[in-house]
Amino acid sequence: MKLYLKSWFWVIFFALVCCCCFVIYLLPKGGNGYVGVYQNGELICSFDEEELNEDRELVIEYMGGTNTISISEGSVSITQASCPDGDCVRHGPLEPGGTPIICLPNRLVIKYIDETKNDDVDAVSGDVK
């Protein structure tokens, strides 16, 4: 009997794959308190809890494209993007333990980062603001 030619075998197999992926998806994503903004894989600015409590907007540029990052009521979201698909805008606010906000056309990633890695970051964030 060839097991791989039976439909029920694959139904069970793919059901298990989905369950595993769902569990992995629900695992916490790491990072705490600090929010980092990355462009092209490099940290360009970060915010600690205090900075997250002052509402403001930042415009980040990348090769002619722009993203507007908005901080309000302690949460970070992208409210405007120059690209047509606007996936980063529809992602909504960044949540602890949730998926990072990613803008592929402008190479932008916003995510929670670890407090411990943060020592040299404050200097960088000072430059950008």
Add this chain to the structure above:
Amino acid sequence: MRTRKLAETALLAATALIIYIVEAQIPSLTNIPGIKLGLSNTVTLFAMYTVGTGQAVCVLVIRVLLGTFATGQVMSLIFSAAGGTISFAVCALLKRVFPIRMIWVVSIFGAIGHNIGQIAAAVLVTGTWEIIYYLPVLIISGVFTGTFTGLAAQFAVKRMGKNDC
């Protein structure tokens, strides 16, 4: 025979392109980038099981190139190409093992391969490995979209056998 092959490939490529362009007009249902039905993969699978793997490659390449020009998203060409290549390789290998009534399994593996390829391309292009966080969601979506497009291809192959195409 050459003319016949040419006509078959052109017809299938045109069908795939139309499905691709129509699908691109449907707004995304989720806020996760990269999730879509991939209905034009039905034509690739159909071509693979009816006219053969060689012609299916032509159909795929024509569809990806012209589709990118038609929808005007050059950025997505990299992701389409990476996803398409891996997906096609996976499907072409599995096609040797699975008969027509199991096309849906081939399709699911193809869809998962496509999403893994896309993620890999995105990680390489942006240099941000965090995009991998989307992988579990994309694999789940691949299982569902793959089942759907696979069954569509399966019914098409069943009803329009090798001789009718």
